[in-house]
Amino acid sequence: MSGIKEKEQEIIEEFEIFDDWMDKYNYIIELGKSVPEINPEYKKEKHIIRGCQAQVWLHAEYKDGKVIYTADSDALITKGIIALLIKVLSGQPPQEIINADMAFIDQIGLREHLSQTRSNGLLNMIKQMKLYALAFQKSKS
Amino acid sequence: MAVTEDILRKQFPILGLTVNKRPLIYLDNAATTHKPVAVIDRLRHYYESENSNIHRGAHHLSQLATEAYEQARENIRKFINAGHNHEVIFTRGTTESINLVAYSFSKKFLNPGDEILISEMEHHSNIVPWQIACENHRANLKIIPINDKGELRMDQYRELLSDKTKLVAVTHVSNSLGTINPVKEIIRLAHQYNTAVLVDGAQAAPHIPIDVKALDCDFYCFSGHKMYGPMGVGVLYGKEKWLEQMPPYQGGGEMIKEVSFKKTTFNELPFKFEAGTPNVADVLGMDKAIQFILEVGHTDIARYENDLLKYAIDRLSELENIQFIGTAEQRTSVVSFLFTDIHPYDTGTILDKLGIAVRTGHHCAQPVMEHFQIPGTVRVSFALYNTKEEVDALVNALAKVREMFG
Numbered sequence: 001m002s003g004i005k006e007k008e009q010e011i012i013e014e015f016e017i018f019d020d021w022m023d024k025y026n027y028i029i030e031l032g033k034s035v036p037e038i039n040p041e042y043k044k045e046k047h048i049i050r051g052c053q054a055q056v057w058l059h060a061e062y063k064d065g066k067v068i069y070t071a072d073s074d075a076l077i078t079k080g081i082i083a084l085l086i087k088v089l090s091g092q093p094p095q096e097i098i099n100a101d102m103a104f105i106d107q108i109g110l111r112e113h114l115s116q117t118r119s120n121g122l123l124n125m126i127k128q129m130k131l132y133a134l135a136f137q138k139s140k141s
Numbered sequence: 142m143a144v145t146e147d148i149l150r151k152q153f154p155i156l157g158l159t160v161n162k163r164p165l166i167y168l169d170n171a172a173t174t175h176k177p178v179a180v181i182d183r184l185r186h187y188y189e190s191e192n193s194n195i196h197r198g199a200h201h202l203s204q205l206a207t208e209a210y211e212q213a214r215e216n217i218r219k220f221i222n223a224g225h226n227h228e229v230i231f232t233r234g235t236t237e238s239i240n241l242v243a244y245s246f247s248k249k250f251l252n253p254g255d256e257i258l259i260s261e262m263e264h265h266s267n268i269v270p271w272q273i274a275c276e277n278h279r280a281n282l283k284i285i286p287i288n289d290k291g292e293l294r295m296d297q298y299r300e301l302l303s304d305k306t307k308l309v310a311v312t313h314v315s316n317s318l319g320t321i322n323p324v325k326e327i328i329r330l331a332h333q334y335n336t337a338v339l340v341d342g343a344q345a346a347p348h349i350p351i352d353v354k355a356l357d358c359d360f361y362c363f364s365g366h367k368m369y370g371p372m373g374v375g376v377l378y379g380k381e382k383w384l385e386q387m388p389p390y391q392g393g394g395e396m397i398k399e400v401s402f403k404k405t406t407f408n409e410l411p412f413k414f415e416a417g418t419p420n421v422a423d424v425l426g427m428d429k430a431i432q433f434i435l436e437v438g439h440t441d442i443a444r445y446e447n448d449l450l451k452y453a454i455d456r457l458s459e460l461e462n463i464q465f466i467g468t469a470e471q472r473t474s475v476v477s478f479l480f481t482d483i484h485p486y487d488t489g490t491i492l493d494k495l496g497i498a499v500r501t502g503h504h505c506a507q508p509v510m511e512h513f514q515i516p517g518t519v520r521v522s523f524a525l526y527n528t529k530e531e532v533d534a535l536v537n538a539l540a541k542v543r544e545m546f547g
Contacts, residue, residue: 075484
């Protein structure tokens with residue numbers, strides 16, 4: 001199992017204990033409060049991913065063959081989901097990030113947050129995470 | 142027909158839905174309203190027993206459909222009190238109506254150095270077409286600012302008007318703030334400079350009577366789907382004197398008199414502006430929706446909706462850290478707010494989980510959000526089928542939101 005799939009499995013198991021949506025969202029909100037804030041110097045226009053409803057800031061760096069992501073959002077639920085995305089993708093090698101299907105989002109019942117209508121920046125954030133991975137992979141070869 | 146909740150609500154089949162295992166509470170009517178059975182039946186009836194292409198073909202069905210279509214035009218003329226049927230142009234909606242004027246009027250009348258005036262509270266649909274027109278004709282776009290209550294600064298408007306102003310485009314009712322603008326006064330002032338005025342009536346049509354003659358507006362635009370009618374259909378009212386002089390917007394069938402490869406002559410009004418096969422079914426559906434509004438009656442609608450709005454503002458005021466955006470003296474059917482300590486997206490997400498449909502975000506009016514320096518609002522917008530019980534449910538749900546995030 002790849003590093004990413006292992007992390008996804010951990011999250012899926014974590015979410016299995018929630019009986020109702022409110023527990024689940026309370027957990028996401030807590031995650032949102034705990035996500036390591038992005039370094040303020042990266043929290044500017046250049047790193048913004050705009051959604052019509054919420055915004056996301058994303059920064060990536062390449063260290064020892066792995067991509068390290070930090071991110072932030074102005075909305076707490078978005079931030080909580082960002083924490084999950086970072087848990088799964090950060091610290092992984094570029095090729096695995098590029099290949100990741102992010103199916104766990106569906107399995108923990110949060111797919112609605114990635115729909116076009118939500119327009120909260122998350123869909124574009126995943127795209128941007130993969131683009132960073134692709135760029136790092138190209139630059140190393 | 143009186144506005145009694147029971148009778149009214151039964152006419153809207155979708156209100157019986159459950160969302161996230163809860164009865165749907167739909168408070169997003171400024172985005173689109175639901176459709177009464179009469180409108181849905183009308184569409185079905187058209188496709189089952191009238192469907193055919195109109196204004197051509199001498200056969201029975203074509204004649205039926207043409208008559209119904211032109212009768213709808215007459216009914217809509219009456220609804221807005223226009224002088225002539227041919228001043229009523231069918232479009233895809235308010236956005237297309239505005240684009241039509243922005244293109245055709247500007248092509249004929251807008252010259253380099255001229256000015257177009259719009260306001261800070263416009264929907265993007267009443268901003269972008271004018272930006273494009275000004276760019277194409279090297280004209281300048283000027284903005285009428287709003288005050289902190291979300292009302293137009295009329296003093297500033299008077300100063301902005303000049304001989305250079307070719308057209309003023311303002312909304313009748315703001316989609317993000319609910320403000321009812323003093324359009325009659327705006328038009329009167331503009332006419333002193335022979336300036337034409339376009340009124341975006343998308344948010345007004347379902348709530349207040351429209352009288353284009355009393356307003357003396359040059360153009361008035363609205364959409365079917367925001368007034369209990371189908372999507373994809375709308376109206377452009379234009380004064381004959383402008384429409385006659387304006388060049389066609391699109392070319393195709395219907396809008397021509399004679400076509401040869403050397404020269405095409407255009408059809409007369411209103412057909413000059415209705416290129417291609419019209420959206421007959423939805424025009425008939427919109428006609429039915431207007432009939433529905435007239436049967437309930439504007440007076441009853443206004444009384445009921447204003448009462449509901451007042452109740453909602455009172456109840457929402459009970460909540461901690463609530464900030465209302467848009468507190469104009471004259472307003473209708475919209476309450477925009479946010480919690481100062483909770484992002485509107487978070488509020489909207491939890492409301493959705495509780496089966497309550499509201500709109501969160503910038504409501505396609507980013508300049509308004511910029512004015513108030515906020516990321517967006519939660520917008521609650523009412524239609525005549527909403528109830529005080531629904532407002533109570535909203536307030537309870539918002540209390541839950543505060544519990545989760547507070």
